[in-house]
Amino acid sequence: MDYLYRVGGYVKLAKLWNRSREAALALHKEYYRKKFEGSREMQLVDVYIDITGNKEIRKRTEMLRLIRDCKDGKVNCIATQTRAYLAANNEEFFYLIHLLFGLNPPIEIVTEDNDYIFDTIWNPDQQREVMKQTANEYVQMNLEGYQNWEKAILRAIGEEQEQRNT
Numbered sequence: 001m002d003y004l005y006r007v008g009g010y011v012k013l014a015k016l017w018n019r020s021r022e023a024a025l026a027l028h029k030e031y032y033r034k035k036f037e038g039s040r041e042m043q044l045v046d047v048y049i050d051i052t053g054n055k056e057i058r059k060r061t062e063m064l065r066l067i068r069d070c071k072d073g074k075v076n077c078i079a080t081q082t083r084a085y086l087a088a089n090n091e092e093f094f095y096l097i098h099l100l101f102g103l104n105p106p107i108e109i110v111t112e113d114n115d116y117i118f119d120t121i122w123n124p125d126q127q128r129e130v131m132k133q134t135a136n137e138y139v140q141m142n143l144e145g146y147q148n149w150e151k152a153i154l155r156a157i158g159e160e161q162e163q164r165n166t
Contacts, residue, residue, distance in 0.1 A: 003039075003040075003041060003042060003043035004041045004042070005041055005042040005043070005076060005077040005108060005121070006043055006045045006074060006075050006076050006077065007032075007036055007042050007043065007044050007045060007075065007077045007078070007079050008045055008046055008047075008048055008066050008069060008070070008074075008075035008077070008078050008079070009028070009031075009032035009035075009044060009046070009047040009048065009078075009079050009080070010047075010048045010049075010062070010063065010066055010078055010079070010080045010085055010086065011028045011047070011048070011049045011050070011080065011081070011085060012049075012050045012052070012060065012063070012084075012085040012086075013049065013050065013051045013052075014051075014053070015051065015052055015053035017051045018051050021051060024049070024051065025049055028047055028049055029047045029049075032044055032047045032079065033047075035079070036079075042077065045069070045074055045075050046069070046075075048062040048063065048065060048066040049062055050062040050063055055088035055089070056088075056092070057087060057092055057096060057153060058149075058152045058153050058155075058156040059156070061160050063086075064153070064156050064157045064160045065157075065160060066078065067099070067100075067153065067157060068157045068160075068161065070100060070103060070107050071103060071157075075107070076105055076107055076108060077107065077108040077109070077110065077121070078100070078107060078108070078109050078110070079110045079111075080109075080110075080111050080112075081111065081112045081113065082111055082112070082113040082116075083111050083113055083116050083118060084113075086109075090138075091138075091145075092149070094134065094135040094138035094139065095135075095138075095139065095146050095149045095150070097109075097131050097132070097134075097135035098132075098135040098136060098138070098139045098146065099150060099153070101128070101131070101132045101135065106128075108120045108121050109131075118131070
């Protein structure tokens with residue numbers, strides 16, 4: 001069966017979860033498995049879980065793996081419970097949106113946060129267009145900052161890949 005959306009579930013947990021690492025990993029993997037079980041349009045590809053105190057995307061190995069899988073076409077939709085899992089601050093959030101929406105095909109984002117639900121598939125209120133425009137404007141205000149961020153992300157993805165291969 002060909003699925004329209006190949007989903008990567010993403011979770012960022014605080015470092016204190018390392019004490020219950022295996023239970024936390026199992027819980028979130030099961031959550032996403034059940035969430036997409038039986039869907040005719042969405043197939044869960046993998047669950048990416050960072051348990052870390054690092055807020056910067058370039059220091060989160062699972063987020064880097066998720067971005068790499070998006071770039072490689074393995075994932076075309078990111079599902080996460082809250083926008084805060086994606087980025088800890090507005091700058092990284094808009095940089096990430098700019099990167100993901102610039103891929104071909106662009107990545108869809110779906111969150112479940114009660115206060116700030118993103119769903120670029122259903123696209124209520126033209127969320128995709130508004131997010132893309134805002135991210136583009138943000139990047140244009142500091143193009144050099146974005147370019148440095150993107151280089152750091154791509155370098156970190158390469159380093160993460162090398163570590164996995166050794």
